[in-house]
Amino acid sequence: MARIAVVAGDGIGPEVVAEARKVIDAVLPGVEATEYDLGAARYHRTGEVLPDSVLAELGGHDAILLGAVGDPTVPPGVLERGLLLKLRFAFDQYVNLRPSRLWPGVPGPLATVKPGEVDLVVVREGTEGLYAGAGGSLHRDTPAEVATEESLNTRHGVERVIRDAFARAGRRERRKVTLVHKTNVLTHAGSLWARAFAAVAAEHPDVTTEYQHVDAAAMFLVTQPQRYDVVVTDNLFGDILTDIAAAVTGGIGLAASGCINPAGTYPSMFEPVHGSAPDIAGKGVADPVAAVLSAALLLDQLGHADAAARVTAAVGAELAGRTPGVPLRTAEVGDRLAGYAVA
Amino acid sequence: MARIAVVAGDGIGPEVVAEARKVIDAVLPGVEATEYDLGAARYHRTGEVLPDSVLAELGGHDAILLGAVGDPTVPPGVLERGLLLKLRFAFDQYVNLRPSRLWPGVPGPLATVKPGEVDLVVVREGTEGLYAGAGGSLHRDTPAEVATEESLNTRHGVERVIRDAFARAGRRERRKVTLVHKTNVLTHAGSLWARAFAAVAAEHPDVTTEYQHVDAAAMFLVTQPQRYDVVVTDNLFGDILTDIAAAVTGGIGLAASGCINPAGTYPSMFEPVHGSAPDIAGKGVADPVAAVLSAALLLDQLGHADAAARVTAAVGAELAGRTPGVPLRTAEVGDRLAGYAVA
Ligand SMILES: CC(C)[C@H](C(=O)O)[C@@H](O)C(=O)O
Ligand SMILES: CC(C)[C@H](C(=O)O)[C@@H](O)C(=O)O
Numbered sequence: 001m002a003r004i005a006v007v008a009g010d011g012i013g014p015e016v017v018a019e020a021r022k023v024i025d026a027v028l029p030g031v032e033a034t035e036y037d038l039g040a041a042r043y044h045r046t047g048e049v050l051p052d053s054v055l056a057e058l059g060g061h062d063a064i065l066l067g068a069v070g071d072p073t074v075p076p077g078v079l080e081r082g083l084l085l086k087l088r089f090a091f092d093q094y095v096n097l098r099p100s101r102l103w104p105g106v107p108g109p110l111a112t113v114k115p116g117e118v119d120l121v122v123v124r125e126g127t128e129g130l131y132a133g134a135g136g137s138l139h140r141d142t143p144a145e146v147a148t149e150e151s152l153n154t155r156h157g158v159e160r161v162i163r164d165a166f167a168r169a170g171r172r173e174r175r176k177v178t179l180v181h182k183t184n185v186l187t188h189a190g191s192l193w194a195r196a197f198a199a200v201a202a203e204h205p206d207v208t209t210e211y212q213h214v215d216a217a218a219m220f221l222v223t224q225p226q227r228y229d230v231v232v233t234d235n236l237f238g239d240i241l242t243d244i245a246a247a248v249t250g251g252i253g254l255a256a257s258g259c260i261n262p263a264g265t266y267p268s269m270f271e272p273v274h275g276s277a278p279d280i281a282g283k284g285v286a287d288p289v290a291a292v293l294s295a296a297l298l299l300d301q302l303g304h305a306d307a308a309a310r311v312t313a314a315v316g317a318e319l320a321g322r323t324p325g326v327p328l329r330t331a332e333v334g335d336r337l338a339g340y341a342v343a
Numbered sequence: 344m345a346r347i348a349v350v351a352g353d354g355i356g357p358e359v360v361a362e363a364r365k366v367i368d369a370v371l372p373g374v375e376a377t378e379y380d381l382g383a384a385r386y387h388r389t390g391e392v393l394p395d396s397v398l399a400e401l402g403g404h405d406a407i408l409l410g411a412v413g414d415p416t417v418p419p420g421v422l423e424r425g426l427l428l429k430l431r432f433a434f435d436q437y438v439n440l441r442p443s444r445l446w447p448g449v450p451g452p453l454a455t456v457k458p459g460e461v462d463l464v465v466v467r468e469g470t471e472g473l474y475a476g477a478g479g480s481l482h483r484d485t486p487a488e489v490a491t492e493e494s495l496n497t498r499h500g501v502e503r504v505i506r507d508a509f510a511r512a513g514r515r516e517r518r519k520v521t522l523v524h525k526t527n528v529l530t531h532a533g534s535l536w537a538r539a540f541a542a543v544a545a546e547h548p549d550v551t552t553e554y555q556h557v558d559a560a561a562m563f564l565v566t567q568p569q570r571y572d573v574v575v576t577d578n579l580f581g582d583i584l585t586d587i588a589a590a591v592t593g594g595i596g597l598a599a600s601g602c603i604n605p606a607g608t609y610p611s612m613f614e615p616v617h618g619s620a621p622d623i624a625g626k627g628v629a630d631p632v633a634a635v636l637s638a639a640l641l642l643d644q645l646g647h648a649d650a651a652a653r654v655t656a657a658v659g660a661e662l663a664g665r666t667p668g669v670p671l672r673t674a675e676v677g678d679r680l681a682g683y684a685v686a
Contacts, residue, residue, distance in 0.1 A: 076537075077530040085528070109566055111454040130494070135531040145498040147535040151473070155488040182579070184423040188478040192490040194419075215586040222565060222590035223452055236525070240583060243558040247565035 002302050003032045005061040009039040011276025012286035013067025019288035019334025020065060020295040026338035027307040038083060040071035049082035055090060059266055063298050066271035071278055088126050091266035093259035095164045096124035096238060100245035105320040108250050113225060118249055120228035123165040124238025126259055128157040131235040153189045159196045164262055165232035166204045176208040176229035180217040180237055221245055246273055256293030260301060270298040284330045289315055292337055314340035345645050346375045348404040352382040354619025355629035356410025362631035362677025363408060363638040369681035370650040381426060383414035392425035398433060402609055406641050409614035414621060431469050434609035436602035438507045439467035439581060443588035448663040451593050456568060461592055463571040466508040467581025469602055471500040474578040496532045502539045507605055508575035509547045519551040519572035523560040523580055564588055589616055599636030603644060613641040627673045632658055635680055657683035
């Protein structure tokens with residue numbers, strides 16, 4: 001039976017993760033879960049972000065379920081670089097998978113799009129680009145200060161994530177992959193992405209392809225999100241585009257994500273796109289749907305496609321039954337989802 | 344009297360620029376305009392992108408009015424780096440000014456926002472960041488290829504654009520500046536931006552400030568664009584955010600932009616955000632509003648605030664009078680705008 005590590009984290013993290021576990025237990029009884037205390041709370045208590053021994057232990061699991069880490073009281077970058085990105089890089093989670101659907105029952109912000117019309121997935125590169133941590137500064141705090149950030153892109157890293165995007169597109173109905181970059185300005189990295197994309201596309205004559213500059217894609221995600229099926233893009237562009245995709249499909253409260261190591265050499269990690277939301281933490285009002293959908297991605301990754309499909313369908317039933325404006329209770333939503341999933 | 348250089352460019356560029364000139368002539372008779380033939384057409388004919396002699400001549404004008412350059416037949420980067428960005432950098436146009444308003448009469452895509460509620464301006468840095476052209480590649484076209492793009496940020500460059508944003512905010516009603524960056528990942532550049540922002544903010548106690556990560560800002564531009572007044576951000580983030588802002592306010596067909604050298608040491612340049620739109624070129628159906636609003640920014644920059652205000656008001660009248668779905672004719676719109684502006 002699967003052994004998963006659970007990093008509930010800060011703020012609403014523990015609240016939504018509890019419901020995700022409830023649903024996992026319902027559809028796949030017997031999953032062994034070990035909790036790890038990481039995040040802002042531990043950092044404040046001990047100064048530790050991610051001890052090597054904990055990293056090694058996490059690495060021994062089949063998957064990681066993460067709630068949310070972070071808090072305004074921690075300096076920017078400490079937990080992001082030291083924990084979240086560290087895990088993505090250490091476990092070579094090069095596919096950052098972010099599906100977006102406009103579910104029936106969810107009031108999206110767009111007047112022009114009907115529920116059911118948006119069903120896209122962004123395959124965001126997870127181990128390279130501007131997230132590599134290559135950069136520095138000189139003459140800090142003087143008028144002569146200069147600061148750099150470097151985007152590092154390898155054929156190895158780019159090609160493998162593009163391959164993953166094409167493989168996913170091949171299993172979907174529309175079989176379309178959109179490459180998003182900024183080839184007209186970022187000519188070196190853009191050319192590498194475009195050439196790797198063309199090479200992989202040539203092996204998949206059954207998949208339709210298109211290219212868009214990131215600014216155009218950001219615009220079309222607002223005006224015509226229906227046009228996208230699979231979008232593949234670099235780490236930073238993917239960060240931005242997935243938040244737009246979430247916004248047009250009802251908000252990051254519903255957005256799931258998986259940081260996936262497709263080779264399975266290290267565990268993949270699943271987390272809602274939303275943060276720790278300290279303003280509503282502890283009140284039992286956070287929407288656990290994003291965490292539960294992330295759990296569905298986890299189940300799918302571990303080979304339990306059927307359990308994953310049941311969880312996803314349960315979310316569909318839950319959302320279709322909601323009345324906009326009626327406040328929700330985290331635990332009640334989890335109970336309902338678990339019920340739907342086994343019905 | 345003002346002397347302006349006109350680069351009509353490719354595709355619909357000449358069509359929309361003709362209307363912008365019509366409107367300028369109406370509100371400020373006697374402006375001297377010299378046309379420069381630059382863009383895809385010249386590149387194909389002569390292989391030239393921007394000869395030094397032309398660059399020098401352009402530099403002798405009070406301002407530049409640009410239509411659109413580019414065409415799918417030109418390799419990515421050639422005209423962008425060789426012409427558009429070259430002008431922005433050579434003329435030290437460090438303020439890339441992009442206002443977005445949801446005009447009454449314009450059907451925006453958002454169900455949640457009413458006309459008149461959005462009135463924001465993005466002050467995008469125009470001479471640094473990932474646009475610096477610092478990058479390269481090794482082992483090209485082999486499995487070992489690596490490609491880099493470097494974001495270069497100086498205290499000099501960052502502080503001056505932030506100063507401009509605060510100065511603009513001080514002249515607006517809400518007096519609010521939002522800094523957008525990604526300080527939690529791009530820690531070096533992010534820290535420089537955040538420290539420069541804090542220093543300038545301290546000199547403007549009358550201006551409200553806030554900070555948002557770029558992914559959050561991309562989301563909030565969709566869900567709550569009303570919340571923004573002045574947004575200041577780096578070159579690449581500004582590229583993406585301004586297209587989202589355009590999308591939520593009716594599309595890039597209405598989006599104006601100015602590449603401004605506030606010191607006046609070189610001419611500023613004004614151009615619609617849209618491109619050359621080869622698919623509709625030559626048909627006389629392109630909307631000239633973005634070009635005309637760019638002309639209003641030009642007039643304002645040259646000290647003709649009154650003429651600029653009349654052009655902006657004319658656009659308001661034009662848009663309020665439109666019936667969604669009724670096709671427009673470029674020249675007729677220009678005629679109407681010129682008429683409204685002098686009425
Ligand atoms: C918290 C941050 C490091 C992270 C990212 O930028 O990847 C987040 O925004 C996300 O999208 O998962
Ligand atoms: C054409 C391109 C170089 C340009 C940019 O990226 O700045 C355009 O997208 C813009 O926003 O003006």
